[in-house]
Amino acid sequence: MDIWQYFLQRQREIEACSLTIPEHVDLFAAEAGDERRGKLFGCVEFACYPPSVYMQVHEEIVIEGTGISRPRYACFLVIDGREIGGFERHLTHDPAVHKHCSGHKNHEASPWHVVSFKQAAETAWEYVSAFATPLVAKQARS
């Protein structure tokens, strides 16, 4: 699989999670001169919610033979300008794989396991459903 085929898979995965890529965002990019590497970088929005509810995404993608790895990733939920929390993998951290926001205090980081994008999106949806106001409710109020 080349990186563009992989990106197409990921695009379908995002849509299957009821998330949308804003028109102005180029979420997928390959490394110039080495298309075994690439990135997802940008934000995705939640279907039926305003643009102020979004998930910031960065994933480093490395294709080696038939294997695909994500050496670094971060998925963070933002609601109305506030970073709610997210999942992260970065080797400079100890532990490298962790999550932010336990719900107990701000800026808290806790060890966690590697999460897929789909798992991060499912968790984000739980928070969005609980704390964000969908478009229909916003329109009804105005």
Next chain:
Amino acid sequence: MNRRHYSAESLSHALIELEHEYQMTSARFYERYRAGERLDIPHFTQHAWASLYEDVQRMTGGRGAERGSVMARVGHAITVA
């Protein structure tokens, strides 16, 4: 899907924007990030900044991208805290 690419120069453009916004060089930020200092910068931004900085270092063999051309396009100078 548009076939977009990034390069050391395009990532450096993003680094300069971050340096401008947070009034800190990327090298200084990265040092503080690695040391685990608490920074008043959103977590995602910290992750992205550190990752892009690492990418530029890797892609340029530690030299960093040519700042002159990037700066000319960005159109502003950075101030180091």
